[in-house]
Amino acid sequence: MxxxxxxxxxxxxxxxxxxxxxxxxxxxxxxxxxxxxxxxxxxxxxxxxxxxxxxxxxxxxxxxxxxxxxxxxxxxxAAADLRHVSRLGGRLAIPGDDEWPAWALHPLARRSEQAGGHSDEWRELRPFALWVVGAGRLDELFDRAVSMVGTRAPSAYGEHVARQFAGDLVAEDYVVVSGGAFGVDAAAHRGALAAGGVTVAVLACGVDRPYPTAHAQLFKAITSAGAVVSEYPPGTVPGKHRFLNRNRLVACATRGVVVVEAGLRSGTRNTATWASRRSVPVCAVPGPVTTATSVTCHALIREGMAELVTSAGDVLERVGAAGELALIPEAPARPTDGLTPAQLHVHEAFPVRGEMMVADLARRAALSDGAVRSALPILELRGLVAPVGAAWKLVRGEREGGAVTPE
Structure with missing residues (x-):
């Protein structure tokens, strides 16, 4: 409206x-x-x-x-500001508008632990208006959203994970929210867009001068179905305190926060802290213990502030609504799937190379000759063994390749 x-x-x-x-x-x-x-x-x-x-x-x-x-x-x-943003395809969303995301912003009005100690007082941190450029309605965008945050200088692993998680989340009809910055933020936005999904960038400056400027085309792509959002009026320049204030929206206006990679002094820790204090689920992706960009992820997990996740399915399990099932990864099929215990024992009795008679197989498998004779035709139909005169041999590659080797 x-x-x-x-x-x-x-x-x-x-x-x-x-x-x-x-x-x-x-x-x-x-x-x-x-x-x-x-x-x-x-x-x-x-x-x-x-x-x-x-x-x-x-x-x-x-x-x-x-x-x-x-x-x-x-x-x-004020009217000039509204006209300026309107020319950009934007608007000012205010309480009372149909799209105002009142429910998503509710955590910012909750009681929380305050800096410097504990407090039982209510600290009101909701925005009172939001400048928006984009086709998406704020209430719909934030209703089913997950934030993804991390370092501005991720490793190749971190960038890959951000893209993969974002793509998998939008495939499940989630909206990916981030801050539009270099690194993990940009990878998350691009991963969502590449998968045909919707994403939201929350800025620490005016929507008419998105920062970083190198992401101008990325922000334009985001607005096609999602939105670029800011509390700050047109023309506002970014500042350190504004990034920290922006973090509270990224942290608390979605169903959960995923920390992909973050160094020891990363501002990402600030976002995770906002979410944790406002009872918003925090997830963290583990990485190599020798990588500096995984330090904060490991610390959040160790301190109990975040839950370890290794896939978008793990994230959905944490942030999804009651009864909503997580993604279940499909295990690769093995040629031995569906064999009976006796048939497996016969198959495992074969050496990698060489031929064996039925009596020798029976002895190695601890089965009767009749049980071995019953199993061998089934194994032959599966392409696992082959007859060689009166003897039998393992088909090369099945055991050596590891596809059916017992774990």
């Missing part, structure tokens, strides 16, 4: 204006909007009027009030 009468239009402009006035996340802003409505809040802030209990917004918005509200009509500035 992006249209409506004058009141609806002004409400959307108010949300656009407020996204310029405060750096997210802002629990005070969310609470004030829910109490007074965005239009009234925008009016109050531009008049520098702060109701009792919301005084903290004066310090939070002060540096921007003069810039945004002190030069002409601030609502016209």
């Amino acid at each position: 992006t249209g409506g009468g004058p009141a609806v239009v002004r409400e959307r402009e108010a949300f656009a204006l407020l996204s310029r006035l405060v750096e997210v996340p802002s629990g005070a802003m969310v609470a004030m909007i829910e109490r007074f409505g965005a239009a009234d809040v925008a009016d109050m802030l531009c008049r520098r009027t702060f109701p009792p209990g919301f005084e903290e917004l004066e310090a939070a918005t002060g540096p921007r009030l003069e810039e945004v509200c002190g030069r002409g009509d601030p609502f016209e500035r």
Whole structure:
């Protein structure tokens, strides 16, 4: 929903204006909007009027009030932002819109352990508006989504795993969410797209200046069925604190987080911590113990923060809805599948090379001559053995190749 009468239009402009006035996340802003409505809040802030209990917004918005509200009509500035994003094929999604992902964002309103100790207080971390470019509806995209995160400099193994997992997840009708960065993020997005699936990139900057710029074509491909999403208004440049704030959305707005590869001081740890503290399942892919890019994955598993996964099936088992079955890998068929124990014993009694008489096979298999004679025609039909006069021999390659060698 992006249209409506004058009141609806002004409400959307108010949300656009407020996204310029405060750096997210802002629990005070969310609470004030829910109490007074965005239009009234925008009016109050531009008049520098702060109701009792919301005084903290004066310090939070002060540096921007003069810039945004002190030069002409601030609502016209907001309208210009909306027009600018609309020309990009985008929109501003706000609470009350049909597509607003209220359920997906609910974990960001839950009680959690806070930095510096434990707290029983509620810390409101939901976004109050989201800038979106893309064909997908936010509620549908985040309803069945899995986040994939990791280092910007993955190994060939990590990049392969990210692509493979993403492709397998979208094959099961999941949406892959990541941050659009180099490395694991890009591999996950591309893996989803290559498999004909849908993916979402959550940015730490404005949707009109996606970062990194080298991914401009990737972001364009993402918007064809998915979306590029940001809390930040048009023109916002990326910053370290914005990446950390962005991580909470990647971590908490999906059914689970998969950490593919991450080094010791990777920001990926921040994403995993957000998810763990908000009771969102965390999965980690193991790697070689000699590889620096697997250090965080192994640490998360060792500390009990993440569950070890080796396939998309393992991920689905962790994040799927009740009754939803995980992918079951198909084991390769063996020529000996379906043989009876006696037939297997006869087959295993053969040497790799050479011929054997029935009596010798019976002795080695600890079976009667009659049991051996009954088994040999079945093994011959399977192409496992062949007669040589009165004796029998193993067909070359079946045991040597390892296909039927007992494990």
